[in-house]
Amino acid sequence: MPRDPQSEGRRPGTGCGLWLGRKAGEMATGTDQAVGFGLVAVSLIIFTYYTVWVILLPFIDSQHVIHKYFLPRAYAVLIPLASGLLLLLFVGLFITYMMLKSQRVAKKAQ
Amino acid sequence: MTKLAQWLWGLTLLGSAWAALTMGALGLELPFPCQEVLWPLPAYLLVSAGCYALGTVGYRVATFHDCEDAARELQSQIQEARADLVRRGLRF
Numbered sequence: 466m467p468r469d470p471q472s473e474g475r476r477p478g479t480g481c482g483l484w485l486g487r488k489a490g491e492m493a494t495g496t497d498q499a500v501g502f503g504l505v506a507v508s509l510i511i512f513t514y515y516t517v518w519v520i521l522l523p524f525i526d527s528q529h530v531i532h533k534y535f536l537p538r539a540y541a542v543l544i545p546l547a548s549g550l551l552l553l554l555f556v557g558l559f560i561t562y563m564m565l566k567s568q569r570v571a572k573k574a575q
Numbered sequence: 576m577t578k579l580a581q582w583l584w585g586l587t588l589l590g591s592a593w594a595a596l597t598m599g600a601l602g603l604e605l606p607f608p609c610q611e612v613l614w615p616l617p618a619y620l621l622v623s624a625g626c627y628a629l630g631t632v633g634y635r636v637a638t639f640h641d642c643e644d645a646a647r648e649l650q651s652q653i654q655e656a657r658a659d660l661v662r663r664g665l666r667f
Contacts, residue, residue, distance in 0.1 A: 494641055501637025508630035512623060519619045523611035538611070542618045549621075 515541070593617065 518535050525531060536544075576584075595601050597614050605613070661667070 497639070498637045501633045501635070504633025505630050505637070508626040508633065512626040512630075515619065515622050515626075519615050520612055523608035538615070541615050545618050545622050 590617075 518538075519541050522532065522535060522538075593613070593616060596605070597610075657667070
């Protein structure tokens with residue numbers, strides 16, 4: 466094997482992925498923060514709405530006005546089930562698309 | 576016992592407890608609000624686990640610190656590697 470002169474003297478990276486020893490003032494960039502906190506907000510909203518719907522509503526008097534803001538109880542199981550199945554469908558379609566694409570590339574390279 | 580077996584065992588126990596309570600097989604008369612809370616409980620646990628996962632991922636994305644030095648070094652290493660491979664005859 467010929468010795469590659471470039472591979473000598475290569476030292477390990479100085480990456481700052483470790484939590485210790487990071488420099489002060491290195492914050493995540495704007496889009497990262499926006500996306501991250503957006504995800505946190507979305508998950509909190511979904512969690513509180515769903516908790517009130519499933520856990521709290523049965524204990525609230527059925528004449529209370531708050532019931533106006535929530536769908537009938539059957540949807541509390543149907544909506545997550547349907548969205549889970551949709552998610553599986555998209556994942557399957559994506560995988561099929563990727564496999565077909567790689568097969569087409571392999572066939573063209575022959 | 577493997578981790579998978581432990582998880583399956585726990586899930587089976589909880590699942591059978593839930594099924595027994597919802598079908599009324601144990602013969603105890605739960606108050607109506609408790610029954611109403613009980614039957615969507617697996618869906619609720621799944622949705623809250625999903626929300627927790629989503630929230631944790633989002634939080635880690637938002638608080639992960641940029642590493643300018645490491646990014647620059649990685650880019651230069653990528654350029655080196657590309658040049659090296661092109662020199663050895665690999666087509667990009």
